[in-house]
Amino acid sequence: ETGVTQSPTHLIKTRGQQVTLRCSSQSGHNTVSWYQQALGQGPQFIFQYYREEENGRGNFPPRFSGLQFPNYSSELNVNALELDDSALYLCASSLEPHSNQPQHFGDGTRLSIL
Amino acid sequence: QQPVQSPQAVILREGEDAVINCSSSKALYSVHWYRQKHGEAPVFLMILLKGGEQKGHEKISASFNEKKQQSSLYLTASQLSYSGTYFCGTVNRDDKIIFGKGTRLHILP
Numbered sequence: 001e002t003g004v005t006q007s008p009t010h011l012i013k014t015r016g017q018q019v020t021l022r023c024s025s026q027s028g029h030n031t032v033s034w035y036q037q038a039l040g041q042g043p044q045f046i047f048q049y050y051r052e053e054e055n056g057r058g059n060f061p062p063r064f065s066g067l068q069f070p071n072y073s074s075e076l077n078v079n080a081l082e083l084d085d086s087a088l089y090l091c092a093s094s095l096e097p098h099s100n101q102p103q104h105f106g107d108g109t110r111l112s113i114l
Numbered sequence: 115q116q117p118v119q120s121p122q123a124v125i126l127r128e129g130e131d132a133v134i135n136c137s138s139s140k141a142l143y144s145v146h147w148y149r150q151k152h153g154e155a156p157v158f159l160m161i162l163l164k165g166g167e168q169k170g171h172e173k174i175s176a177s178f179n180e181k182k183q184q185s186s187l188y189l190t191a192s193q194l195s196y197s198g199t200y201f202c203g204t205v206n207r208d209d210k211i212i213f214g215k216g217t218r219l220h221i222l223p
Binding site for chain 2 (some may be wrong): 035
């Protein structure tokens, strides 16, 4: 059973640039959720994708957008990067979109904005 | 509304017990618990559902008091491998998981 994989591991960008982060879900999982984790904080929900459609969104501006592909892998895109976007971005997959499903997290992408 | 975890941090000696609390100001449908070691992904521990009983396995268990909108995680006879940051994630009517700020647990030999 292949777990959740994310790429890249680390990324350094400057303010105003755009970034794309990638996530492959665990085999058999059709739902992907993205979280932002600032240093010393818990993961904060960005959005969830289920069957290639956005299925819920947290308090993040529209410059945070995503995609899910037919194989259930997913991308997180962030435009017009700001210094506060520096964080660990976690992807989690689950069997179903419902909140009573365990989240299986990847190791994350650490994004640094200069 | 982010759940509140207490304590923020705790240091134990191997073999001692710990309790981590999680409380919400909103009615809860379920509570998740995860452990994250430094530089690693959060790892699922358990989910407690509304109307469900206390869950757990071996030396890690948890309870969920729906009336008080609280959950507690119990670590019995702690081992060095239990070190890490524990997060509760609460779910209310909007069906999304909201994580607390975490409780840092450090086990000394």
